[in-house]
Amino acid sequence: MRIDLSLLVPYLPFMLEGALLTAQVCVLALLGSLIVGALMAVARTSANTLLRRAASIYADLFRNVPFIVQLFFFYYGLPEIGIYIDAFTTGVVALSIAGGAFTSDVIRSGILAIEPGIIEAAQVSGLSKTKVFSKIVLPVALRTSVRPMGSVFINLILTSSILSTITLNELTGTAKIVASDTFKPFEVYVVLLIAYATLTYLVSLLIAALHRRLNRDLGEAVR
Amino acid sequence: MIKAQSVRKVFGSVTVLDGVDLTVAPGEVVSILGSSGSGKSTLIRCINGLERLDGGSITVDDFDVSKPKELAEARKRSGTVFQMFNLYPHMTALQNVTLAPVEVLKRPKAEAEAEGRALLASVGLADRADAFPSQLSGGQRQRVGICRALAMKPRYLLLDEVTSALDPEMTADVLDILAKLAKEGTTMVFVTHEIEFARTISSRVVFLEKGRLVVDLPTEQFFAADGGLANPRIAQFLSKMRKD
Numbered sequence: 334m335r336i337d338l339s340l341l342v343p344y345l346p347f348m349l350e351g352a353l354l355t356a357q358v359c360v361l362a363l364l365g366s367l368i369v370g371a372l373m374a375v376a377r378t379s380a381n382t383l384l385r386r387a388a389s390i391y392a393d394l395f396r397n398v399p400f401i402v403q404l405f406f407f408y409y410g411l412p413e414i415g416i417y418i419d420a421f422t423t424g425v426v427a428l429s430i431a432g433g434a435f436t437s438d439v440i441r442s443g444i445l446a447i448e449p450g451i452i453e454a455a456q457v458s459g460l461s462k463t464k465v466f467s468k469i470v471l472p473v474a475l476r477t478s479v480r481p482m483g484s485v486f487i488n489l490i491l492t493s494s495i496l497s498t499i500t501l502n503e504l505t506g507t508a509k510i511v512a513s514d515t516f517k518p519f520e521v522y523v524v525l526l527i528a529y530a531t532l533t534y535l536v537s538l539l540i541a542a543l544h545r546r547l548n549r550d551l552g553e554a555v556r
Numbered sequence: 557m558i559k560a561q562s563v564r565k566v567f568g569s570v571t572v573l574d575g576v577d578l579t580v581a582p583g584e585v586v587s588i589l590g591s592s593g594s595g596k597s598t599l600i601r602c603i604n605g606l607e608r609l610d611g612g613s614i615t616v617d618d619f620d621v622s623k624p625k626e627l628a629e630a631r632k633r634s635g636t637v638f639q640m641f642n643l644y645p646h647m648t649a650l651q652n653v654t655l656a657p658v659e660v661l662k663r664p665k666a667e668a669e670a671e672g673r674a675l676l677a678s679v680g681l682a683d684r685a686d687a688f689p690s691q692l693s694g695g696q697r698q699r700v701g702i703c704r705a706l707a708m709k710p711r712y713l714l715l716d717e718v719t720s721a722l723d724p725e726m727t728a729d730v731l732d733i734l735a736k737l738a739k740e741g742t743t744m745v746f747v748t749h750e751i752e753f754a755r756t757i758s759s760r761v762v763f764l765e766k767g768r769l770v771v772d773l774p775t776e777q778f779f780a781a782d783g784g785l786a787n788p789r790i791a792q793f794l795s796k797m798r799k800d
């Protein structure tokens with residue numbers, strides 16, 4: 334069998350559009366899971382029992398249900414009770430909620446690993462609760478959390494391919510269309526493999542750089 | 557004025573502070589002595605609001621530390637230096653020192669930094685201002701810890717065994733700085749095992765035993781045979797400390 338990638342050239346702009354959509358969804362969902370995850374991590378480490386309980390239920394629920402089921406529930410289930418959300422928004426929200434559950438886990442362990450005396454020093458210096466969190470707790474937790482968070486984010490990018498099942502023509506969605514148009518699934522999916530591998534590799538480079546930056550005081554010890 | 561009245565603190569079924577009365581007036585250096593577990597750290601932690609009281613009251617310049625709104629004011633008036641330094645690991649020495657002045661006192665950043673550098677220079681760390689805690693020795697870290705507290709221009713400095721984690725040479729460096737601060741009239745509440753040093757810088761010495769403040773005397777009287785030393789527990793404690 335001969336592999337002829339030139340066959341795909343006319344479809345490249347279309348697939349590029351899909352890739353761009355994937356990038357958009359992922360960037361938004363990444364920010365979304367970071368915000369949701371940070372908030373939920375705060376809730377799960379708070380002194381308020383009710384808040385802690387509620388946040389744990391959230392994390393357990395969304396970690397233990399297949400993503401595609403969550404997605405179908407939002408996209409095909411909610412309209413039954415009168416809630417309509419477009420595919421793009423549904424995708425971003427669903428990924429943020431699911432990603433947030435895993436991110437909250439990672440940030441929570443980062444917070445629990447902080448030497449309590451460091452937080453106490455910030456408290457007695459007169460910083461408000463929110464300042465203690467934004468200036469000390471979160472950045473110190475991130476020093477240990479960035480790397481595991483990187484794995485969560487890469488998973489999020491991979492999971493975004495599932496959005497093609499709710500009519501969103503992101504990278505995987507466009508690939509499916511091109512494959513059936515050209516009857517060349519091998520070539521199409523080779524390109525897709527490379528595209529996802531490149532995307533996640535770039536993210537892992539970014540995470541490594543961020544990890545070095547956050548731990549720059551430790552110099553060569555961190556790689 | 558720091559005023560602690562009938563302070564009680566309970567952990568589970570253990571009464572750690574049992575009716576402690578202590579007054580510290582501006583300009584005083586009050587040393588708190590007592591064997592390990594007698595409640596010294598807990599008393600400091602009650603003054604800076606890290607522990608909630610189970611009885612009695614503490615005010616710092618008339619601000620009640622048990623009331624959340626007043627605690628913020630009380631905390632602006634006192635600075636704490638910790639045994640384990642507790643520096644912010646993600647910030648440079650200078651950033652450790654300027655964080656609270658900028659965020660709490662709303663000082664302009666450039667001003668806070670100039671003052672922070674001057675403070676660091678005054679403890680011999682002019683060239684380490686941009687180093688991170690992990691790049692500093694224990695003695696250097698504690699000197700940053702002292703600068704961090706001083707940067708808020710506190711009226712009262714609370715020091716909890718600030719040299720216990722340091723080797724003798726570094727201990728001497730840090731004690732020199734404290735002696736200088738005492739000479740300048742800084743008010744200090746000083747928990748320590750450095751008996752001889754406490755004797756030279758304190759105006760008063762108090763002795764805690766099992767959560768009770770059993771003796772509160774001017775330094776000279778505390779160390780006099782017919783003063784504090786007349787209490788057999790104190791005599792025993794001092795002779796044990798001097799042997800170590």
Ligand SMILES: Nc1ncnc2c1ncn2[C@@H]1O[C@H](COP(=O)(O)OP(=O)(O)O)[C@@H](O)[C@H]1O
Pocket residue numbers: 567572590591592593594595596597598599
């Ligand atoms: N958070 C806590 N929970 C339970 N017990 C505590 C806690 N903090 C201190 N204690 C107990 O209180 C007593 C006094 O401790 P502490 O104030 O640290 O003594 P000191 O500083 O004089 O050595 C000790 O018996 C200690 O075990």
Ligand SMILES: [Mg+2]
Pocket residue numbers: 596597598717
């Ligand atoms: Mg102690």
